[in-house]
Amino acid sequence: MATEIKAPVFPESVADGTIATWHKQPGEAVSRDEVICDIETDKVVLEVVAPADGTIATIIKGEGETVLSNEVIAQFEEGAVSGAAQTQAVQSEGQVEQAASQTEAGAAPVVERAQPVSDQAPAVRKALTETGIAAADVTGTGRGGRITKEDVASHQAKPAAPAAAPLSVAIGERIEKRVPMTRLRKRVAERLLAATQSTAMLTTFNEVNMKPIMEMRAQYKDAFEKRHGARLGFMSFFVKAATEALKRYPAVNASIDGDDIVYHGYYDIGVAVSSERGLVVPVLRDTDRMNYAEVENGIRGFAAKARDGKLGIEDMTGGTFTITNGGTFGSLLSTPILNTPQTAILGMHKIQERPMAVNGQVEILPMMYLALSYDHRLIDGKEAVGFLVAIKELLEEPARLILDL
Numbered sequence: 464m465a466t467e468i469k470a471p472v473f474p475e476s477v478a479d480g481t482i483a484t485w486h487k488q489p490g491e492a493v494s495r496d497e498v499i500c501d502i503e504t505d506k507v508v509l510e511v512v513a514p515a516d517g518t519i520a521t522i523i524k525g526e527g528e529t530v531l532s533n534e535v536i537a538q539f540e541e542g543a544v545s546g547a548a549q550t551q552a553v554q555s556e557g558q559v560e561q562a563a564s565q566t567e568a569g570a571a572p573v574v575e576r577a578q579p580v581s582d583q584a585p586a587v588r589k590a591l592t593e594t595g596i597a598a599a600d601v602t603g604t605g606r607g608g609r610i611t612k613e614d615v616a617s618h619q620a621k622p623a624a625p626a627a628a629p630l631s632v633a634i635g636e637r638i639e640k641r642v643p644m645t646r647l648r649k650r651v652a653e654r655l656l657a658a659t660q661s662t663a664m665l666t667t668f669n670e671v672n673m674k675p676i677m678e679m680r681a682q683y684k685d686a687f688e689k690r691h692g693a694r695l696g697f698m699s700f701f702v703k704a705a706t707e708a709l710k711r712y713p714a715v716n717a718s719i720d721g722d723d724i725v726y727h728g729y730y731d732i733g734v735a736v737s738s739e740r741g742l743v744v745p746v747l748r749d750t751d752r753m754n755y756a757e758v759e760n761g762i763r764g765f766a767a768k769a770r771d772g773k774l775g776i777e778d779m780t781g782g783t784f785t786i787t788n789g790g791t792f793g794s795l796l797s798t799p800i801l802n803t804p805q806t807a808i809l810g811m812h813k814i815q816e817r818p819m820a821v822n823g824q825v826e827i828l829p830m831m832y833l834a835l836s837y838d839h840r841l842i843d844g845k846e847a848v849g850f851l852v853a854i855k856e857l858l859e860e861p862a863r864l865i866l867d868l
Contacts, residue, residue, distance in 0.1 A: 663839035691756035735787035810834035
C-alpha cells in the first residue's frame with residue numbers, strides 16, 4: 464500500500480527547507496524509524512524517518528529542492544522488500560553462520576559490524592560523505608560502538624600508502640573548489656549583516672583577573688564533580704555573573720520592537736557554539752534559577768547536540784542576552800556582533816598571563832579581556848560600562864555571587 468512521506472511540520476519561524484540528502488533511493492528497502500532523508504532549514508537539520516518497514520517507491524522532491532512544511536516529498540510502499548535487500552539479508556545470514564562455524568571449530572569469532580552511513584548522526588554522515596570514507600572502515604569509539612566525527616578525522620589522519628599524482632592534475636596547478644553555502648550559514652550571514660546595518664553598535668572593554676576563580680576551581684573541582692556529576696568550568700561563573708549583572712541593569716536584558724522597548728522579567732542566556740554547519744546559539748532558560756551544575760550540564764549537552772547535528776528549533780528560540788567565547792580558539796580580543804533583537808552580547812577571550820601592578824608591586828596574573836557590544840539606541844555608555852564592571856567585580860570576588868553582594 465502506497466503511503467505519502469511528508470516533510471516535518473516546521474515552526475512558525477521557519478518558512479521552508481531544502482532537501483539536503485536522500486539516504487535511500489527508489490527500490491531500496493528500509494526499516495521502521497530508519498533515517499531516509501535530511502531536510503536543512505535556516506536553523507537546524509531535520510531528519511525524516513521511514514514510517515514502517517518497506518521500500519521507497521518514488522522520490523518527489525530531489526536533493527537541493529525547496530520544500531514547505533508538511534509537503535509530500537516521496538511515496539512509500541509498506542511491506543515491500545526489494546530483491547537486492549533480500550540478497551543482502553541472505554549474505555548477512557551466511558556471515559553469521561560462518562562465524563558460528565568458526566567458533567565451533569575453536570577459532571575466535573570475527574564479526575564485522577559495519578554501520579551504514581544512513582545510520583550515523585548528521586555530522587558524521589557529512590564527514591563520511593565529504594571524505595569518501597566508508598563507515599565500515601572506521602572504528603567507532605562512541606557509545607555502543609557508534610562512529611563519532613572525531614573517529615572519522617582520526618581515520619583520515621592515518622598515513623596512507625603513497626599514490627601517484629593523478630594525470631588530470633598538472634604539477635603546480637592551482638585548484639579551486641566551489642560548493643554551495645548551507646542555508647544555516649547564509650542565514651547567519653544575513654543576520655550578522657543586518658545587525659551591523661540596523662543597530663548603533665558600540666563595544667566597550669575591560670579586563671578581569673581570573674586567579675580567584677582558577678584557585679576556587681582547582682580547590683573544589685573534584686568534590687564538585689563527585690557531588691553533581693559535572694565538571695566545574697569557567698562558563699558557569701560567567702553565566703551566573705552575567706545573570707546578576709542583568710538584574711542590576713535591566714536595559715541590557717531588554718530588546719527593541721519597532722518603536723517600543725521590551726523589558727524582560729526573565730533571564731534566558733544564549734551560549735554561542737561553533738558547529739560544522741556554522742554558528743548556533745542554544746539558549747539556557749531561567750539562568751537565575753539554575754545552579755552551577757545545571758549550567759555546566761546544559762552547556763555540555765548543547766555542545767554534544769551541536770557536534771552531532773541534533774539541536775532543535777526549541778533549543779535556539781528566544782534568548783535575552785548572549786555570551787560568546789572566542790578564547791577557546793585562542794582569540795585575545797574581539798568585537799562580537801549583536802544577536803538581534805537582543806541589545807547586548809558579552810565576548811570572552813583567552814586567559815593570558817601578564818604583568819600587572821598590584822599594591823605597588825608587579826605580579827604575573829592570568830588575565831582575560833572582556834568585550835561588551837551593545838546597541839547605543841537603548842543602552843547608554845554609563846549602563847554598558849557599569850554592567851561590564853559588575854561582571855568584573857563578581858568574577859574577581861566570587862564570594863559576591865554567593866552572598867548576593
